[in-house]
Amino acid sequence: MSIRHLDALFAPASVAVFGASERPGSVGGTVWRNLLGHGNSGYRGRLYPVNPKHSQLSGVTAYRNAEALPEAPDLAVICTPAHTVAPLIAALGARGTRAAIVVTAGLDKAQKQAMLDAARVHTLRILGPNCIGMLVPHLGLNASFAHIGAQPGDLAFVSQSGALVTAMLDWAGSRGIGFSHFVSLGERADVDFGDMLDFLGSDPKTRSILLYIESIDDAPKFMSAARAAARNKPVIVVKAGRSAAGQQAAATHTGALAGSDAVFDAAIARAGMLRVDTLHELFLAAETLSRFRDGPSGQLIVLTNGGGAGVMAADAAAAAGVPLAALDGALLARLDAVLPANWSRANPVDIIGDAPAARYQAALQALSHETDSAVLFIHAPTAIVPSAEIAQALLPQVTAEPRRVLGCWLGDAAVAQARQTFRQAGVPDFNTPEEAVRAFSFLRTYRLHQEALLQTPPARSAAQPVDLPRLRAIVEAVLSSGRELLTEPEANDFVAAAGLPVVPTRTVGIDPTEAVAAADAMGYPVVVKILSHTISHKSDVGGVRLNIGSADELREVCTAMLERVRTLRPDADVQGFTVQPMVRKKHAHELIIGASVDPIFGPVILFGAGGTAVEVLADRALALPPLNTPLALAQIQCTRIAKLLQGYRDEPAADVNGIAQVLVAVSQLLVEVPELAELDINPLLANHEGAVALDARVRLSAARPAGAAHFAIQPYPQHLVESWAWQGEAITLRPIRPEDEAQHRRFLEQLDPEDIRLRVFYSRRSIEHSELARLTQIDYAREMAFIATRPLSHDGEETLGAVRATVDPDNHTAEFGVIVRSDLKGSGLGHRLMGKMIEHLRARGTQRLVGTVLRVNTGMLELAHALGFQESRNPSDPGDHQVRFVSLELQPAASTDHRRG
Numbered sequence: 001m002s003i004r005h006l007d008a009l010f011a012p013a014s015v016a017v018f019g020a021s022e023r024p025g026s027v028g029g030t031v032w033r034n035l036l037g038h039g040n041s042g043y044r045g046r047l048y049p050v051n052p053k054h055s056q057l058s059g060v061t062a063y064r065n066a067e068a069l070p071e072a073p074d075l076a077v078i079c080t081p082a083h084t085v086a087p088l089i090a091a092l093g094a095r096g097t098r099a100a101i102v103v104t105a106g107l108d109k110a111q112k113q114a115m116l117d118a119a120r121v122h123t124l125r126i127l128g129p130n131c132i133g134m135l136v137p138h139l140g141l142n143a144s145f146a147h148i149g150a151q152p153g154d155l156a157f158v159s160q161s162g163a164l165v166t167a168m169l170d171w172a173g174s175r176g177i178g179f180s181h182f183v184s185l186g187e188r189a190d191v192d193f194g195d196m197l198d199f200l201g202s203d204p205k206t207r208s209i210l211l212y213i214e215s216i217d218d219a220p221k222f223m224s225a226a227r228a229a230a231r232n233k234p235v236i237v238v239k240a241g242r243s244a245a246g247q248q249a250a251a252t253h254t255g256a257l258a259g260s261d262a263v264f265d266a267a268i269a270r271a272g273m274l275r276v277d278t279l280h281e282l283f284l285a286a287e288t289l290s291r292f293r294d295g296p297s298g299q300l301i302v303l304t305n306g307g308g309a310g311v312m313a314a315d316a317a318a319a320a321g322v323p324l325a326a327l328d329g330a331l332l333a334r335l336d337a338v339l340p341a342n343w344s345r346a347n348p349v350d351i352i353g354d355a356p357a358a359r360y361q362a363a364l365q366a367l368s369h370e371t372d373s374a375v376l377f378i379h380a381p382t383a384i385v386p387s388a389e390i391a392q393a394l395l396p397q398v399t400a401e402p403r404r405v406l407g408c409w410l411g412d413a414a415v416a417q418a419r420q421t422f423r424q425a426g427v428p429d430f431n432t433p434e435e436a437v438r439a440f441s442f443l444r445t446y447r448l449h450q451e452a453l454l455q456t457p458p459a460r461s462a463a464q465p466v467d468l469p470r471l472r473a474i475v476e477a478v479l480s481s482g483r484e485l486l487t488e489p490e491a492n493d494f495v496a497a498a499g500l501p502v503v504p505t506r507t508v509g510i511d512p513t514e515a516v517a518a519a520d521a522m523g524y525p526v527v528v529k530i531l532s533h534t535i536s537h538k539s540d541v542g543g544v545r546l547n548i549g550s551a552d553e554l555r556e557v558c559t560a561m562l563e564r565v566r567t568l569r570p571d572a573d574v575q576g577f578t579v580q581p582m583v584r585k586k587h588a589h590e591l592i593i594g595a596s597v598d599p600i601f602g603p604v605i606l607f608g609a610g611g612t613a614v615e616v617l618a619d620r621a622l623a624l625p626p627l628n629t630p631l632a633l634a635q636i637q638c639t640r641i642a643k644l645l646q647g648y649r650d651e652p653a654a655d656v657n658g659i660a661q662v663l664v665a666v667s668q669l670l671v672e673v674p675e676l677a678e679l680d681i682n683p684l685l686a687n688h689e690g691a692v693a694l695d696a697r698v699r700l701s702a703a704r705p706a707g708a709a710h711f712a713i714q715p716y717p718q719h720l721v722e723s724w725a726w727q728g729e730a731i732t733l734r735p736i737r738p739e740d741e742a743q744h745r746r747f748l749e750q751l752d753p754e755d756i757r758l759r760v761f762y763s764r765r766s767i768e769h770s771e772l773a774r775l776t777q778i779d780y781a782r783e784m785a786f787i788a789t790r791p792l793s794h795d796g797e798e799t800l801g802a803v804r805a806t807v808d809p810d811n812h813t814a815e816f817g818v819i820v821r822s823d824l825k826g827s828g829l830g831h832r833l834m835g836k837m838i839e840h841l842r843a844r845g846t847q848r849l850v851g852t853v854l855r856v857n858t859g860m861l862e863l864a865h866a867l868g869f870q871e872s873r874n875p876s877d878p879g880d881h882q883v884r885f886v887s888l889e890l891q892p893a894a895s896t897d898h899r900r901g
Contacts, residue, residue, distance in 0.1 A: 003195060003198045003199045003808075003809050003810065004123055004125065004810050004812075005098040005099055005123060005124070005125045006099070006125060006191070006195065006199045008074040008075060008097075008098040008099040008125070009075060009099035009101075009125055009127060009134075009191070010134070010136055010181060010199070011136070011139065012045060012073070012074035012075035012099065012141075013045050013046065013074050014045050014046035014047070014048065014071060014073040014074050014075070015035060015043060015045060015046070015047055015048070015073055015074070015075045015076075015077065015141075015143060016047075016048040016049075016050055016063075016066075016069060016073035016075070016076045016077070016097075017031055017032050017035065017047075017048070017049050017050060017076075017077045017079065018050045018051075018066075018076060018077065018078045018079060018080050018088060019031075019050070019051065019078065019079030019080040020032040020049035020050060020051050020057055020062070020079070021051060021054070021057065022057055022058065026079075027079045027103055027145045028051075028079035028080075030145040030147075031077055031079055031103065031133065031143065031144065031145050032049060032057060032058070033058075034142040034143070034144060034145070034146070034149070035047055035077075035141070035142060035143060036058055037140060037142065037149075041140060041149070042140055042142075043139065043140050043141045043142070043143075044139065044140050045074075045139075045141075046071075046073075047060060048060075048061075048063060048069055048070075048073060049061075049062045049063070050062065050063050050064070050065065050066070050069070051063075052064040052065065065091070066088065066091040066092050066095055066097075067091065067095070069095070072092070072095040072096035072097050073092075073097055074097065074098065074099065075097070075099045075100065075101065075143065076088070076092050076097050076099070076100040076101070077100070077101045077103060077133065077143050078100055078101065078102045078103060078104055079103045079104060079145075080104060081104065082104055082105075082106045082107045082108070082111050083111065085102055085104055085107060085111065085115050085129065086111060086114035086115045086117075086118050087118075088100075089115050089118040089119050089124060089126070090118035090121075092124065093118060093119060093121060093122030093124045094122065096122075097122075097124060098122070098123070098124055098125065099124065099125045099126075099127075100119075100124060100125070100126050100127070101126075101127045101128055101131065101133050101134065101143055102115070102126055102127070102128035102129035102130075102131070102186075102189075103128060103129070103130075103131060103132070103133055103145065104128070104129050104130070105129065105130040106130070107129050107130070107187075112129065112187070112189055115129070115189065116189055116190065119190065125190055125191055126189055126190040126191065127183070127184075127185070127186070127190070127191045128184075128185075128186035128187060128189065129186055129187055129189060130162070130186040130187045131162055131184040131185060131186025131187070132144050132145060132146055132162040132165045132166065132184035132186075133145060133146070133184060134181065134182060134183040134184060135149065135150045135169075135179070135181070135182040135183075136180070136181055136182075137149070137150045137151060137152040137153070137178065137179055137180070137182070138152045138180065138205060144165075144182075144184065146165060146166045146169050147166060147169075147170075148166070148169045148170055148173055149169070149173075150169055150172070150173070150178065150179045150182045151172075151173065151176065151177070151178035151179070152178050152179070152180075153177060153178020153179045153180060154178070154180050154205060154206060154207035154208070154290075155177065155178065155179050155180065155206070155207065155208050155209075155210055155283075155286055156179065156180050156181040156182075156183075156196075156200045156203070156206040156208070156209045156210065157172075157179055157181070157182050157183070157210045157211075157212075158181075158183045158185060158193065158196045158200075158209070158210070158211050158212070159183070159184055159185065159211075159212040160185050160188070160193075160212060160213055160214045160215070161184075161212060161214065161240075162184050162186065164212055164279075165182070165184045168182075168212075168279065169182065171279070172283075175283075177283060180200075180203065180205040180206040180207075181200065181203075181206065183196060188217065192217065192218070192221075192222075193211065193213065193216065193222055193225070194218065194221040194222045194224070194225040194226075195225070195809075196209075197209065197222075197225035197226055197228070197229040197235065198225045198228065198229070198809045200229065201225070201228055201229030201230075201232050201233065202232065206233065207233060207234075207290050208233055208234045208235075208236065208286045208289060208290050209229060209233060209234070209235045209236070210236050210237075210238075210282050210283075210286060211235065211236070211237045211238070212237075212238050212239075212240075212279075212282075213237055213238070213239045213240070214239070214240045214241065215600075216264075216600055216601075219267070219600050219601045219602060219712040220602075220711075220712050220713075220714070220781070223267060223270075223271055223601075223712045223713055224713075224714075224779055224781040224782055225809070226271040226272070226273055227271050227272060227453055227713075227779050228779060228782060230271055230272035230273050230449075230450070230453055231272065231453065231774075234274065234285075234286065234289035234290065234293065234446065235271075235272070235273040235274070236273065236274045236275075236276060236282055236285045236286055236289070237268055237273055237274065237275045237276070238275070238276055238277070238278065238279060238281075238282050239261075239264055239268075239275065241261060262620075262622050263598045263600070263601050263604050263622055264600075264601075265622070266601075266604065266621075266622040266623050266624055267601050267624055267712060268449070269448070269449045269452055270449075270452050270453070270623065270624050270713060271449075271453065272449050272450050272452065272453030272454075273449060274289070274442060274445060274446045274449060276442065281438070281442075284430075284435065284438065284439050284442070285439065285442040285446075287428055287439070288406075288428050288439040288440070288442055288443055289442070289443065289446060291403070291426050291427065291428045292374075292403055292406065292428045292443060293443075294402055294403065295374055295402065295403045295404055295406075295443070296371065296372055296373055296374045296402075296404060297374065297440070297443045297444045297447045298323075298372045298373065299322075299323045299324065299325035299372060299373040299374070300317060300322055300323070300324055300325065300373060300374055300375075300376055300437070300440055301324070301325050301327075301347055301349065301367055301370060301373045301374070301375050301376070302314065302317075302324065302347060302348035302349065302375075302376045302378065302433075303348070303349045303351065303360075303363055303364070303367065303375055303376065303377050303378070304348055304349070304350055304351070304377075304378035304379070304380075305350070305351055305352065305353050305355045305360075305378070305379055305380060305382070306350070306353055306378070306380040306410075307344070307348075307350045309378045309380055309408075309410060309433055310344070310348030310349075310350050310378065310433075311348070312432075312433045312434060313348060313376060313378060313408075313433035313434075313436070313437055314347075314348055316433060316434040316437035316438065317437050320437055320438060320440075320441040321441065322437055322440055322441050322444065324347045324348075325347055325370060325372075325373040326347070327345075327346065327347055327349075330369075331366065331367070331369070331370065332345060334366035334369075335349065335363065335366050335367075337366075338359070338362035338363060338365075338366055339351055339352075339359065339362075339363060340352055349363065349367075351363050353380070353382055353384075354382065354384050355384075355385075356384065356385050357385055357389055357390045357393035357394070358393075360377075360379075360390055360393070360394055361393060361394065361397065364377075364394065364397045364398075364405070365397070368397075368404075371404075373404075374404055374405070374406060374440060375404055375405045375406070376405075376406045376408060376433070376436050376437070376440070377394075377398070377405055377406065377407050377408065378408045378410065378433055378436075379408070379409055379410065379415070379418070380410045380411065381409075381410070381411050381414040381415050387409060387411075387414060387415045387417070387418035388417040388418045388421065390418065391409075391417070391418035391419075391421040391422055392421060395421065395425055398422065398425070398427050399425050399426065399427065403426075403427075405427060406427075406428050406429075406430065406436055406439070406440060407419070407422040407427050407428065407429040407430070407436075408429070408430045408431070408432065408433055408435075408436045409422070409429065410432070410433075448634070451630075451634070452631060452634060454738070454773055454777045465499045466497070466498055466499050466665075466668060466669075466672055467497040467498075467499075468497075468672055470493070470497040471494065471497045471498065471669075471672060471673055474486070474490055474493060474494050474497065475673060475675050475700055477490075478490060478700055479675065479700055479702050483533055484677070484699050484700050484701060485533060485534075485536060485697075485698070485699050486697075486698040486699070486700070487507075487531060487532075487533060487575070488505065488529060488531060488538075488578045488695070488696075489505050489507045489531070489578060490698070491696040491697060491698040492505045492693075492696055494696070494698050495681060495693055495696045495698075498665055498666075498668070498669045498672075499665050500662055500665055500681070500693055501690065501691065501692045501693060502692065502693045502696070503580045503581065503583055503692060503693070503694055504522070504580065504581060505578050505579070505580050506518040506521075506522065506578065506579045506580070507531065507576065507577075507578055508576050508577050508578075508579060509575070509576040509577075510562060510574060510575070510576045510577070511576075512554065512555045512558035512559055513555075514576070514577075515528055515554055515555075515558050515577050515579050516551045516554050516555060518579040519548070519551065519554055519579050520551065522579070522580075522581050523581065524548065524549050524550060524582075525547045525548055525549045525581075525582035526548050526554065526579055526580060526581060526582055527544070527545065527546050527547070527548070527579070527580045527581070527582050527694075528544075528545050528548060528554060528557055528558060528561070528577050528578070528579055528580075529543055529544045529545075529577065529578045529580075529695075530543030530544075530561055530562075530565055530574060530577060531574065531575045531576045531577055531578050532565075532569075532572050532573055532574045532575060533573050533575070534569075534571070534572045534573050535565070535569060535572050535574075536697055537697075539612050541564065541565050541568045541569055541572075542561060542564045542565070542568070543561060543564075543565055545557045545561065546582060547582050548582070558577060561577075562574065580694075583685060583692060583694060585685050585686075585687045585689070585692075586687060587651050587652055587654075587687045587688060588685045588686060588687040589609075589641065589644060589645060589654055589685070589686050589687065590609070590610040590611035590682075590683035590684075590685060591607070591608070591609065591610045591641070591659065591682075591683060591684040591685075591686055591691075592606065592607070592608050592609070592610030592611075592614050592620070592680065592681065592682040592683065592684065593605075593606065593607055593659075593662055593663060593666060593680075593681045593682075593684050594606040594666075594678070594679050594680045594681065594682070595666050595669070595670055595676065595678070595679040595706075596677070596678045596679070597677055597678075597705040597706060597710070601624060601712045602624075602705075602706075602710040602711055602712050603624070603625050603670045603705075603706050603710060603711060604622050604623070604624060604625075605622065605623050605624075605625055605627065605635070605663060605666055605667060605670075606620055606621070606622055607620065607621055607623075607632075607635050607636055607639065607659075607663060608620030608621060608639050608641065609639065609640070609641040610682045610683040610684060611682070611683050614682060619639050619640045619641055620639060621635050621636070621638035621639050622635075623635040623663075624711070624712055624713055625666075625667040625670050625671075625711060625713075625715070626667050626668075626671070626708075626711065626713070626715035626716070627663055627664050627666075627667040628664060629657070629660050629661070629664060632659075632660035632661075632663035632664050632667075633656065633657075633660050635663065636656060636659060636660060636663075642656075645659070645686070652687070652688040653688060654686050654687055654688055655686065655687070655688055655689065655690050655691065658686070658690050658691050659684070659686050659691055662681070662684065662691055662693075666679065666681075670706045670707070670711075671706075671707065671708045671711075671715065673706060673707075674704035674705070674706045674707030674709075674710075675700045675701055675702065675704050675705075675706070676698070676700060676705075676706045677699045677700055677701040677703075677705055677706070678697070678698070678699040679696070679697070679698050679699075680696065680697040680698075681693045681695070681696050682695060682696075682697075683695065714779070714780045714781045715780075716735065716737055716780070717735055717780055720734065720735050720786075720840065721733070721734040721735070722734070722836075724788075724832060726788075726827075726828070726829065726832070727827065729790060730790070731788050731789070731790050731800070731829075732788070732789045732790070732797070733786055733787075733788055733832070733833070733836055734786065734787065734789070735780065735784060735785065735786060735787075736775070736776050736778065736785040736786070736787050736802070737776065738773075738776050738777045739776075740776050740787065740799070741772050741773065741776045743789075743796070743797065743798065743799055744772060744775060744776055744787075744799060744802075745772055746798070746799070747787075747798070747799035747800075747802070747821065750821055750822070751819065751821065751822050752822040775804075782806070782807050782809065783804070783805065783806045783807060784804070784805055784807075784837065784840055784841075785802060785803070785804040785805075786802065786803050786804075786833055786836050786837060786840075787799050787800075787801065787802045788800045788801045788802075788829055788832070788833055799821075800820065800821050800824055800829060801818070801819065801820035801821060801824065801829045801830060801833050802818070802819055802833070803816065803817070803818040803819075803830075803833040803834055803836070803837045804816065804817050804818075805817075805837055805841060805849065807841070807844075807846055811844065811845055811846055811847070812846070812847045812848065813846070813847065813848045813849075813850055814841055814846050814848070814849050814850070815849075815850050815851060815852075816834075816837060816849055816850070816851045817851065818830055818833055818834055818837075818860070818863075820833075825859065826859075830863055831863060831866065831867070834863065834867055835867070837849075838867065838888070838890065841890055842890045842891065845891070846890055846891075847889070847890055847891050848887060848888065848889055848890060849869075849887070849888045849890055850885065850886065850887045850888075851864065851869075851885075851886050851887075852883055852884075852885060852886075853883070853884045853885075853886055854882060854883060854884075855882050855883065855884050856882075861884060861886070864886040864888075867888065868888055869886040869887060869888045870886065870887050870888070871884055871885070871886050872884070872885050872886075872887070873885060
């Protein structure tokens with residue numbers, strides 16, 4: 001991932017167009033005219049047309065080639081034939097150009113690689129090839145061959161589809177929607193969605209990021225960039241291809257979902273983004289999240305002057321799963337005091353069609369105490385009071401912080417001024433009740449995804465004991481035999497070694513008397529299943545029989561089962577049977593928990609309703625590992641069966657926490673066993689007493705598709721935890737984790753105010769939850785924080801010091817900060833923490849470590865000198881020399897191209 005030289009792409013001081021012309025209908029001619037613009041609307045930087053056939057274009061001097069240009073343009077737009085692209089990139093890079101838009105289509109594989117090779121030498125960035133181009137409206141920059149421009153605004157739109165770019169420009173222009181950036185990625189040979197998310201996530205002119213995606217190439221890069229951007233601003237996605245076409249056959253139910261759209265949904269949720277279905281919803285969601293991002297999302301109260309409109313809103317809420325708030329006695333009393341006797345006395349709150357502005361004001365005031373609920377204000381125009389007058393009267397209430405009101409003015413011309421009043425005041429406003437409720441549902445979903453974003457689970461969990469030697473022995477035995485599918489006994493042993501509860505299983509030969517002997521030993525009733533290396537779904541061939549109550553019945557079942565399997569699967573290699581006690585659990589639910597490896601996003605975990613009808617029910621939810629308990633519980637809640645698990649009538653609630661621990665254990669299994677390709681535990685029988693796996697299917701692969709290295713989200717780096725002997729006691733040096741929030745708060749509260757000022761340049765002692773979350777819930781792919789801890793005498797541990805480094809997306813420069821508890825300064829703890837960070841950054845290939853230090857912080861400056869840092873004046877120092885800049889080169893020799901990915 002890299003944002004290197006993207007400033008030259010999106011804010012160039014000069015642009016050269018190769019293939020520029022005045023020929024109508026040509027790509028080069030359209031790009032040239034778009035850059036020239038009309039009047040003052042065109043690009044305001046230096047423009048250079050390049051075409052050997054012309055000396056002038058539109059009154060501007062034209063140049064024969066790159067070498068003839070009077071300067072190296074910041075940005076080149078290439079509209080020339082495919083065979084010319086790579087030589088042009090080489091010539092431009094040699095002159096010093098750092099960005100190019102390759103509009104040209106039709107580059108073959110060799111030409112594309114030659115283009116990239118020529119660019120890499122000079123770290124020249126390429127947008128395209130085969131793209132429409134891009135627009136930066138606030139600069140008047142339209143470096144595209146779109147037929148229409150874009151208005152300035154604060155939405156960024158990035159599209160994989162060129163055709164969609166031109167349609168969207170037309171659609172947005174007619175609705176007055178403006179953009180900070182409008183980008184067509186084309187074939188994404190260099191600049192891709194990850195790069196754009198990194199750039200736009202920190203762009204001050206961009207309020208929300210809108211993406212149209214057809215496919216993702218580098219999932220870890222995309223997820224890391226998406227998670228970073230989504231912490232700063234809303235990222236909203238439309239992705240084409242929700243159909244299940246193209247799924248390949250798999251040995252397990254979970255494996256059949258690999259490559260499915262449901263996996264993309266899980267990735268979007270985990271990255272803290274929001275997915276919508278249509279382009280209209282893309283802008284609807286952007287409007288809501290940008291104006292109402294901090295508003296309440298728990299419940300909705302509908303306030304309307306028309307009963308019909310309220311009913312429409314209630315119906316839409318029921319369909320969208322949006323709860324309408326119940327009106328308690330206190331709220332009813334407040335409303336009774338200000339509304340006419342015939343008001344609805346329910347939610348929706350119908351204040352009657354003749355309501356004057358004062359009645360609206362009084363009703364909103366009565367609702368102001370319901371801080372957990374948003375208010376959907378719906379108004380249909382009447383002849384009693386002009387809508388514009390009502391809007392003006394309500395402005396102080398609807399704009400009060402925190403924002404709690406969503407607007408819906410029904411109609412067109414009669415409410416146009418009222419609607420404009422709300423929108424100009426920053427109140428989210430919608431054309432219909434259904435649209436408003438849909439937008440509110442986006443907010444609810446977005447909040448859930450933001451909660452998932454803040455989770456950084458461990459790769460390994462102590463909650464479930466794992467017998468790793470036993471797991472390794474099973475894996476090696478199966479793969480060495482040339483098989484991938486485990487037999488049922490092997491699968492049960494595999495699952496048990498992972499720390500999961502399983503049913504005892506006996507393996508017998510094909511002689512039914514052996515099955516009878518096993519059943520006699522364990523007691524009836526029993527379950528018998530066919531045992532074969534080549535039959536994965538035993539139920540499909542009648543290879544499972546439950547609740548066998550006697551030896552005679554068992555003999556008959558085994559004989560009939562063998563005959564049926566030999567008829568239906570004459571190719572199958574049958575080794576015998578497995579015999580298990582018939583497990584009966586009162587109030588039990590059949591569930592499925594599984595794992596597979598998606599070709600794009602890597603390991604994926606499934607949860608849902610299980611049993612033989614699992615495909616028919618299709619009640620399932622997917623999640624990306626690593627999982628912790630909150631994430632596992634959230635995954636469970638995404639299914640319909642979750643409501644049954646909560647208990648109903650005389651059915652007790654199931655042990656949902658126990659089920660969540662099974663999901664966490666499967667997440668851990670995907671780390672510990674890289675060879676795990678597919679897993680189904682179906683059914684997992686769960687009730688109020690716990691859960692037990694009745695059957696499991698496991699497929700391995702020597703290609704090792706699982707393991708933490710293939711996770712789309714980097715798990716907690718357990719391998720970086722170490723012990724250190726310090727002042728006669730054992731100290732732990734480890735990466736920070738989300739669970740450290742309370743401990744980190746105590747650490748910060750123990751610091752002297754002066755130490756805080758020296759470290760972070762301010763003196764505030766208190767620290768908000770949001771800031772603590774940012775400090776403890778980090779993306780290990782792009783930052784690191786190590787803490788030094790020691791155990792407390794009673795329980796738990798305390799933090800003694802911390803060092804943090806944030807790495808730029810190029811992995812070139814990291815900026816550090818270090819702080820040690822005030823009573824431990826001078827103890828060598830800071831030196832050891834800095835040493836660990838330097839060691840870590842060197843190992844990951846970071847080129848340079850820098851820091852900004854107050855000049856009066858002599859202790860930090862001395863530590864920096866001792867570690868080999870070079871000190872200089874801060875480049876941004878205003879002249880009072882109060883701040884010093886320290887830097888340390890981490891690698892022996894910096895490479896020419898520091899881009900990763």
